[in-house]
Amino acid sequence: MRIQKNCLYCNKELDGRTDKKYCNLHCKSAYQYKKQKEGPQRFFNKVDNQLKLNRKLLKEYNKAGKAVIRAKILIDLGFNPNFFTHYWKNQKGEVYLFAYEFGFLRKSENGKEKFVLVTWQAYMKH
Structure with a gap:
């Protein structure tokens, strides 16, 4: 059973491990950057x-x-x-x-x- 069905950044369907959240390193990095920019400033x-x-x-x-x-x-x-x-x-x-x-x-x-x-x-x- 898959926990996350689509990439958190580009929303492409994921295949591979069941706990996978991103389709590649670029999407992971871009998502983290976007999340940090949107978050409250320290x-x-x-x-x-x-x-x-x-x-x-x-x-x-x-x-x-x-x-x-x-x-x-x-x-x-x-x-x-x-x-x-x-x-x-x-x-x-x-x-x-x-x-x-x-x-x-x-x-x-x-x-x-x-x-x-x-x-x-x-x-x-x-």
Whole structure:
């Protein structure tokens, strides 16, 4: 008695062993790839990808070491301020969040949300 009648990937009728699921290695590999792509993304990958994107955007918009940009611009490009690697608190008590060596401080000026972008400096050590 056959458990699986057709290939899980291409749906061809199977012959051979009764517990066979795929007609060949290509179908097995393609099925596993498709299943992994459709499945939920692992949490670590999601966090890592967001941190990399945040770093890339902060680097791209902060060429001089310090810059100010409207928050909406970065957020529209996929920046998520909830993902950061560490923080630094200045003497005024303002907390800069960092994605690796590129940091940002959220400010509100004239009703507009902005980010002050900075690059990590040696004096910022705890």
